[in-house]
Ligand SMILES: Nc1ncnc2c1ncn2[C@@H]1O[C@H](COP(=O)(O)OP(=O)(O)OP(=O)(O)O)[C@@H](O)[C@H]1O
C-alpha cells in the first residue's frame with residue numbers, strides 16, 4: 380500500500396467500537412498491513428489530558444462551546460502529531476471516533492449546530508476525512524445498559540436518554556448524507572457476527588480504493604501458450620501481444636492481465652509455474668569446422684523461460 384488508509388469507528392456509547400477495533404487490527408495485520416490504533420478524544424499525551432478534563436464528572440460547569448472546542452483542540456493535536464504522519468508512512472489508521480462524533484454530540488445533541496462544528500473541525504484537521512467510517516448502529520438504550528454494567532460512567536455517558544437519542548438520530552442523518560463513506564454495522568448482532576459483517580465492508584472498500592492491478596508479464600514465446608491456457612482456466616482477463624525485446628531484438632510475448640488486488644499472488648504463482656527459468660541444450664549455430672571443412676554441430680546449454688513482470692496500480696478502469 381503506497382498511501383495510508385484511514386478508518387473511523389463511530390456510534391452511540393457502548394455500541395461495540397473498541398471491541399471490534401481489536402479484531403480489525405488483527406485482520407489488517409494478518410494481511411501484512413502496518414496498523415495504528417488510536418482514539419478520540421486522546422491518542423496523544425496532550426489529547427489524553429484533554430480527555431480527562433472533558434469526561435471528568437466533576438466538571439459539571441463546562442459550557443457547551445468549551446466542550447466543543449476542547450474536542451477540536453485534542454483533535455488538532457492528534458491529526459498533526461499522530462494521524463497524518465502514520466498515513467504518510469502508509470499505515471492503516473483505525474480511530475475510535477473522529478469529527479462525526481463532534482457533529483452529532485456537540486452539533487446535534489448539544490444544539491450548537493452542525494455548521495459551527497464543521498467549521499472549527501475543518502480548522503483543526505485541515506479537512507482530513509476518513510476513507511471509511513463504520514457506524515455502529517445500536518439504539519442508545521442498549522449501549523447505555525452495556526456501559527452501565529461495565530461500572531464507571533463518565534460525564535457524557537451520564538447525559539439523559541433524550542441526549543443520546545439525539546446523538547443516534549444525528550448518526551442516521553450523517554449516514555444518509557455520506558452513503559459512500561459511512562457504512563452501518565448492525566450493533567445488535569453478536570460480537571462474532573459483527574466481526575464478519577465488518578470484514579465484508581472493509582474488503583469491499585479496499586477493493587474499491589486499491590482494487591485493480593495491471594500485471595504486465597513479458598515471457599518467452601515458448602511459454603506463451605501454456606501460460607495463456609493456465610491464466611484463462613483460472614478466469615483471469617488476459618490480452619496477449621506479440622512483442623520484440625529492445626536489447627536483443629528477439630521476439631517475446633507480453634501479457635496484460637487486469638486483476639483484483641487479492642488475485643495478484645495467484646497470477647504471480649501461475650507465471651512462476653509456467654515460465655520457470657530452465658536449462659536447455661541447443662545446437663550452436665557457430666561454424667565450427669576442422670581441416671576437413673565439415674560443419675560440426677556443437678551442443679550448448681542455454682537458459683530459457685523466465686519472465687519480467689510489472690505490477691501496476693490501475694487508477695481508473697473503463698469498458699466502453
Ligand atoms: N455485539 C455485542 N453484543 C453484546 N455485548 C457487546 C457486543 N460488543 C461489545 N459488547 C460489550 O459491550 C460493552 C461495550 O463495548 P465496547 O467497549 O466495545 O463499546 P464502545 O462502543 O467502544 O463503547 P464507548 O462508546 O463507551 O467507548 C463491553 O462490555 C463489551 O464487551
Ligand SMILES: Cc1cn([C@H]2C[C@H](O)[C@@H](COP(=O)(O)O)O2)c(=O)[nH]c1=O
Pocket residue numbers: 392418419420450475476477478480481482484485535536
Ligand atoms: C470524539 C468525541 C467524543 N465525544 C464523546 C463520546 C463519548 O461519550 C465520549 C468519549 O468516550 P469513548 O468512551 O471514547 O466513546 O466523548 C464527543 O462528544 N465528541 C467528540 O468529538
